[in-house]
Amino acid sequence: MPWKRVLQTVVSLFLFLGLLGSAPWLMNWLNQPIARVEVHAGFEHLSREQVEQKLHPLIQERFFALELQEMRQVLLDMPWVKDASVRRHWPDSVQVSLEEQQPVARWGSHHLISNEGEVFAPENIAAFSLMPVLDGPEESAAEVMQQYLAISQLLRPMGLKLKTLKRSESGSWRFTVGHVEVNIGRDRKMERLQRFVRLYHARLESRWKQVRRVDLRYLNGASVAWNGTLLTEGAK
Template sequence: MYKQNQKPSDESARRSRGASRGNEKKQARYIPWRRLLVLTTVCALAGSLLWFWPALMKWVNQPIARVEVRSTFNYLERGDVEKQLAPWLENRFFYLDLEEMRRVVLEMPWVREASLRREWPNTLVVRLEERKPIARWQDDGLIDVDGEVFRPGLLDVFSKLPKLAGPEDRSQDVMQQYLAFSQVIRPLGVAVRELRLSTTDSWWLKVDHVDVNLGRDRRMERLQRFIRLYHSRLDDRWQDVRRVDLRYLNGASVAWKQL
């Protein structure tokens, strides 16, 4: 019985090995043409891209051929702005350092704010906000409504602006005080022509042609005292007044022009 059972088992094994060798031959003959085609196409595209990349980048990344400077140009000169930007315009479109260019433009005295952007293929757009001078500062500068001091050079055309003075780091305080004083005395029909803050925090102003000394403390209270004095004693003889000193506790002294 044992030998009879052994023969069929050997025969089955031979058949199994034969079938396995047949499958191996079929697998060996199978070639993944679709994968090969995709891989070949990808390699061809990659090679073409590498070949044409320098020419493509040269076409996309063009030199700057046009600069548009947009501003009100009340005080700025377009040519001065372009001159400041000229060293950076040698770079191509995508190589422009916009942050550095903005920093350089903001160093121009008349520029309050600036923004720069690219317009493909070859344009740089520059938007500028000019400073608006409110007064002269010291003898060599101007000050804007934000209290920022700037020095544009020639100041002859601004000789009629009021003059402010004080420590440089207190310029915003001086500007704010000037605006407050001006608003208070404007109904009198007179104007603040000069305002000065001393190093001891004492305030002095020139109202029209008259020197007005407010001192250090309670300056708005003392200015109200000046207004009352103007209405009661000074209005009719305003042209004869030379100086008003309000540093007293409850009064004021008036110096008159000599006739």
């Protein structure tokens, strides 16, 4: 009957007006201020306080007004942060997940380098003074790290550890093992490293403390400097 349709229309209209009138209150209830920041990280080199301090100016907005991408970028700008994700968690919190850089060596005098060849610069690297020192042109960091890992693996069975590794602008390589400097030049690096291993076992191991420098930039041999004398050893 017509009166039923009229009643349905009137009820629907009242419901719509009620919902419309409560919209500001509902939105204000949904869009709450941020009350909590949850940070998930290993906290090996970072602290929760450092992260919260960086994010504090950006969490003054309400829930739906947060600039998540800006927050993520602020975190990525922190030297110890390798990767970051930021999410809202209704009704009033932000969840942050961080992956920290894992330093393997120092890079030059003031930086550190990760096992993926990523160079970063914390404020203070004094705690890492015992780490090996790698160096080279900035764009060669990943290549230097790969070479460091390869040489370290080769030297490990010999009980030797790299102290420094440097790639020059021209692409030439040299490293130090304890007190001994080893020059492998630019070409045939792996061949020359294998030659160094053979030479070490055949001639140098028993007199290692007297060795000062080994130069492998020869076609089939190497020169060894020790006790103030330069000797030339044939390839073995």
